[in-house]
Amino acid sequence: MTRQNIMRMAVFIVCIILLAGAVSVSSNTLMSAWIPFAGSGAAALLSGTALWRAWRRLTNSEKILSNYLCHTICTGIVLAAAFYICNYAFANKTETHNTQVVVEKKYHKVRHHTRRIGQRHYTQGRPYKVYYMTVRFNNGSTKDLSIPLKRYCRIRQGGTISLPVARGLFGVPVIINTTAAR
Numbered sequence: 001m002t003r004q005n006i007m008r009m010a011v012f013i014v015c016i017i018l019l020a021g022a023v024s025v026s027s028n029t030l031m032s033a034w035i036p037f038a039g040s041g042a043a044a045l046l047s048g049t050a051l052w053r054a055w056r057r058l059t060n061s062e063k064i065l066s067n068y069l070c071h072t073i074c075t076g077i078v079l080a081a082a083f084y085i086c087n088y089a090f091a092n093k094t095e096t097h098n099t100q101v102v103v104e105k106k107y108h109k110v111r112h113h114t115r116r117i118g119q120r121h122y123t124q125g126r127p128y129k130v131y132y133m134t135v136r137f138n139n140g141s142t143k144d145l146s147i148p149l150k151r152y153c154r155i156r157q158g159g160t161i162s163l164p165v166a167r168g169l170f171g172v173p174v175i176i177n178t179t180a181a182r
Helices: 003-026 034-059 064-089 149-154
Strands: 097-116 122-136 142-147 160-167 173-175
Touching: 003 034, 003 064, 034 064, 122 149
Parallel strands: none
Antiparallel strands: 097 122, 097 160, 122 142, 160 173
């Protein structure tokens, strides 16, 4: 395996990890997800016009389009992950306040484990349930939150619960710990 292939795989793995981190933290951020992703995409598109040349060694290509696409995708993921992860990780947890929210709806989704049936073959396995609640804030915005079964059984539709909310690093409020809500 060449050094260039190792670098390609490293960039790919880092981008996948950062994208997973951004998506997971976005569920606890009180902002529409499209706004940070659109902003980071726009910044990546603009910076790609000047920085596409830096990707020539990694892609082993002189073509503008392939290098521009690589730059745009990777830079967009890095910027979105930096926004979400830094906003959540460096939130001002000392000034956390409890916000009263109304439980609009509670529901569950059925998912399936994967089951290996051969060396390279997988199939759908046993089903399991993932529990959610939709909450409405005082300003009218709603948010879907994943919750454990114990909380799902305790809450009632139309009831109010308290969520710990803190101001994130970039001023966007975040829900600190959804399992701590009562």
